[in-house]
Amino acid sequence: MDHFSLRDGVMHAEDVPLTRIAEEVGTPVYVYSRATLERHARVFRDALSALPRVHIAFAIKANPNLAVLRVLSREGFGADIVSVGEMKRALASGMAPADIVFSGVGKTRDELREALDAGIGQFNIELEEEGVAIAEFARAMGKTATAVLRINPDVDAGTHAKISTGLKENKFGVPIDEAPEIYTRLAALDGLAMRGLALHIGSQIFDLEPIEQAFAKVGGLVMQLRAAGHQIERVDLGGGLGVPYERDKVPPSPAIYGEMVARVTKDWDVTLMFEPGRVIVGNAGVLLTRVIWVKPGVVRPYVIVDAAMNDLARPAMYDAWHDFEAVEPIGERMLANIAGPVCESGDTFAMGRDIDAVKADDLAIFRTAGAYGATMASTYNSRALVPEVMVDGDQYAIVAERVLPDALIAAEHVPNFLND
Numbered sequence: 018m019d020h021f022s023l024r025d026g027v028m029h030a031e032d033v034p035l036t037r038i039a040e041e042v043g044t045p046v047y048v049y050s051r052a053t054l055e056r057h058a059r060v061f062r063d064a065l066s067a068l069p070r071v072h073i074a075f076a077i078k079a080n081p082n083l084a085v086l087r088v089l090s091r092e093g094f095g096a097d098i099v100s101v102g103e104m105k106r107a108l109a110s111g112m113a114p115a116d117i118v119f120s121g122v123g124k125t126r127d128e129l130r131e132a133l134d135a136g137i138g139q140f141n142i143e144l145e146e147e148g149v150a151i152a153e154f155a156r157a158m159g160k161t162a163t164a165v166l167r168i169n170p171d172v173d174a175g176t177h178a179k180i181s182t183g184l185k186e187n188k189f190g191v192p193i194d195e196a197p198e199i200y201t202r203l204a205a206l207d208g209l210a211m212r213g214l215a216l217h218i219g220s221q222i223f224d225l226e227p228i229e230q231a232f233a234k235v236g237g238l239v240m241q242l243r244a245a246g247h248q249i250e251r252v253d254l255g256g257g258l259g260v261p262y263e264r265d266k267v268p269p270s271p272a273i274y275g276e277m278v279a280r281v282t283k284d285w286d287v288t289l290m291f292e293p294g295r296v297i298v299g300n301a302g303v304l305l306t307r308v309i310w311v312k313p314g315v316v317r318p319y320v321i322v323d324a325a326m327n328d329l330a331r332p333a334m335y336d337a338w339h340d341f342e343a344v345e346p347i348g349e350r351m352l353a354n355i356a357g358p359v360c361e362s363g364d365t366f367a368m369g370r371d372i373d374a375v376k377a378d379d380l381a382i383f384r385t386a387g388a389y390g391a392t393m394a395s396t397y398n399s400r401a402l403v404p405e406v407m408v409d410g411d412q413y414a415i416v417a418e419r420v421l422p423d424a425l426i427a428a429e430h431v432p433n434f435l436n437d
């Protein structure tokens with residue numbers, strides 16, 4: 018459920034008509050609903066309420082906007098980060114260092130030192146050498162780093178190849194067969210407190226079967242390591258739950274996911290950690306855009322909108338679907354392609370789609386754009402960096418400004434040797 022709906026024929030975000038935001042802020046612009054964010058955070062938390070000990074770390078990469086993080090921090094969420102930049106955002110939003118988990122296969126040595134210095138709560142180690150480096154840096158600082166070992170369980174999450182992470186040929190985690198030996202060596206290092214395991218097998222997952230299989234494999238490893246005398250007190254189950262990009266394709270609910278987790282983990286006796294991203298923010302945001310032209314096409318018309326692949330990369334990157342709806346629908350439909358202004362054929366949001374009839378200057382939204390949307394935006398074609406707005410009841414605020422080409426040009430320099 019979300020808070021984007023038609024009222025008196027006009028699409029609203031909560032109580033704010035999107036026509037007002039388009040007029041006052043311009044388009045394209047991302048619009049987030051605070052009430053939707055809070056609702057998703059609570060639904061996710063409630064789904065896990067039967068579990069004894071839980072820590073939820075929002076995967077910041079899905080939406081790193083400070084205001085979004087602030088909402089989630091107020092809901093008691095910590096953060097799953099994959100860079101020091103994301104760590105700075107988590108801290109700036111009010112999250113405690115202890116509630117931050119550092120994931121990622123390419124944490125640099127500088128990043129590891131900075132994160133240790135900041136006192137973050139957990140390192141998810143992706144390879145043995147990384148663990149050795151963390152231990153060494155921690156000793157040099159007189160600290161002990163709490164860490165878990167990320168396992169690659171070798172299961173197919175059944176999702177898009179670019180967002181699958183749990184197959185043995187993927188770059189993430191250590192192979193599950195080698196995990197006991199690596200774990201034992203890391204656990205012996207001073208400066209490192211090995212406390213458990215982590216996994217994350219992919220994103221936009223619709224089928225719980227492979228996740229359950231992966232969790233079961235990790236459960237076996239928990240028992241094996243414990244039997245070998247290791248202190249296994251936490252398991253980080255990652256994120257990955259899908260969201261409905263198309264109205265009629267509905268993923269498993271957080272509640273069903275929670276029941277599965279409770280069943281698989283009932284004998285583990287650990288703190289369970291979760292790293293949801295998309296499922297929290299996906300439906301809490303839309304990309305508001307204006308139709309520039311409706312260009313007659315040989316096969317079908319092209320609706321050319323002022324949002325492009327640089328603002329919302331998912332269709333170009335993952336062939337992703339985003340529902341397209343008119344802000345003031347007239348009750349008629351049209352069959353059209355939808356594309357942006359960028360000079361690439363890949364800058365196409367939909368082909369041959371049955372959509373609300375629109376004409377030049379009409380406003381429209383791409384739904385479910387709150388996750389992996391603004392955060393992947395670029396300035397390709399020297400377009401402005403897309404702004405973000407958050408709505409709260411009948412008010413809204415700009416939570417990320419539009420960065421204009423002038424500002425980008427001002428950050429570039431023509432060297433003296435080109436001036437003679």
Ligand SMILES: *Cc1c(COP(=O)(O)O)cnc(C)c1O
Pocket residue numbers: 076078079097120121217219220221255256257258292293294295296
């Ligand atoms: C991307 C990622 C997540 C979040 O994935 P979602 O599909 O957005 O829930 C969680 N953990 C790790 C390690 C990730 O890389």
